[in-house]
Amino acid sequence: MSEDANYKSELVGVFGHPVAENPTIVMIEAAFRDLNLNWRYLNIEVLPEDLQTAVVGLRSMQFKGINLTIPHKVNVLPVLDRLAPDAKLMGAVNTVRREGDLLIGENTDGKGFLRSLRDDAGLDPSGKRVVFLGAGGAARAMAIELALTGAESILIINRSAERGESLSRLIKENTSCESEYLPWVSGVSFPSDTDVLVNATSIGLFPNVTEKADINYDCISRDMVVCDVIPNPPKTPFLAEANARGARTLDGLGMLVYQGAIAFRMWTGQEPSVEVMKEALESVFQ
Ligand code: NDP
Numbered sequence: 362m363s364e365d366a367n368y369k370s371e372l373v374g375v376f377g378h379p380v381a382e383n384p385t386i387v388m389i390e391a392a393f394r395d396l397n398l399n400w401r402y403l404n405i406e407v408l409p410e411d412l413q414t415a416v417v418g419l420r421s422m423q424f425k426g427i428n429l430t431i432p433h434k435v436n437v438l439p440v441l442d443r444l445a446p447d448a449k450l451m452g453a454v455n456t457v458r459r460e461g462d463l464l465i466g467e468n469t470d471g472k473g474f475l476r477s478l479r480d481d482a483g484l485d486p487s488g489k490r491v492v493f494l495g496a497g498g499a500a501r502a503m504a505i506e507l508a509l510t511g512a513e514s515i516l517i518i519n520r521s522a523e524r525g526e527s528l529s530r531l532i533k534e535n536t537s538c539e540s541e542y543l544p545w546v547s548g549v550s551f552p553s554d555t556d557v558l559v560n561a562t563s564i565g566l567f568p569n570v571t572e573k574a575d576i577n578y579d580c581i582s583r584d585m586v587v588c589d590v591i592p593n594p595p596k597t598p599f600l601a602e603a604n605a606r607g608a609r610t611l612d613g614l615g616m617l618v619y620q621g622a623i624a625f626r627m628w629t630g631q632e633p634s635v636e637v638m639k640e641a642l643e644s645v646f647q
Pocket of ligand 1: 470473494495496497498499500519520521524545561562563564566590591592613614616617618620
């Protein structure tokens with residue numbers, strides 16, 4: 362055996378249920394190979410009742426970190442040592458990183474969205490008026506991050522009043538951003554002075570690729586940036602409507618890659634190639 366032999370990989374991965382179809386592994390492993398890092402990303406099936414022991418296992422096996430997906434993003438909170446302030450406000454964690462022996466909860470979804478807005482659409486969100494369709498986990502992470510970064514106002518349009526009102530209240534009570542809730546009626550209209558419109562619902566996700574949000578698309582103008590969270594397929598009917606009206610559009614693939622790149626940097630301390638990660642994902646998406 363040579364003196365510098367090292368057959369031990371550093372470990373990260375994702376806890377979920379179900380977890381088999383989670384594609385994050387494809388982009389993270391591509392980035393490991395690209396940087397010649399002896400790291401592995403594992404998709405690990407964890408039942409809700411086993412989450413606590415799984416987290417204890419992370420410590421014993423010295424994982425460098427972990428992603429959380431459905432149904433663990435909220436339930437993991439009490440098992441962690443510390444939460445980043447934004448993750449605490451959202452009440453959800455999608456990434457755990459290690460700081461010495463401490464397990465720190467982070468949420469990179471909203472940060473990935475902000476990076477996509479800045480880098481791909483060239484838009485600085487501070488002072489902007491934003492409209493969200495949806496008030497689920499993704500909307501929560503994105504809206505809170507936008508509010509913390511200085512957006513002027515956020516209008517939440519959601520089917521369930523309870524979820525919509527609760528997100529709007531969370532923003533108003535904890536940030537300097539204005540926020541209101543608007544019930545989602547069929548063909549709902551939104552203000553013409555909107556700067557950014559975001560579909561943060563699951564409408565359009567594979568295999569329901571022909572579905573689109575039931576809104577008044579004539580409210581979209583060419584001055585708006587229109588974003589979709591759906592990463593697969595990234596070209597959604599929602600974005601096609603926005604393109605047809607001359608608006609700039611941002612797909613969900615960029616956000617997915619950037620949120621993964623931010624977690625990658627938290628774990629490894631290295632900057633991955635977002636191009637390599639995006640190509641890897643595109644090779645497996647429809
Ligand atoms: P949730 O289940 O937490 O929320 C779903 C949201 O969509 C709710 O607001 C729900 O409204 C709304 N919704 C669903 N169907 C309809 C419909 N037919 N009409 C109106 N509203 C509807 O899911 P998440 O927030 O976690 O995820 C949402 C989407 O975002 C998923 O498709 C996911 O793949 C994607 N995503 C993408 C990421 C990326 O990086 N690109 C990151 C995270 C998520 P209601 O409250 O009324 O039920």
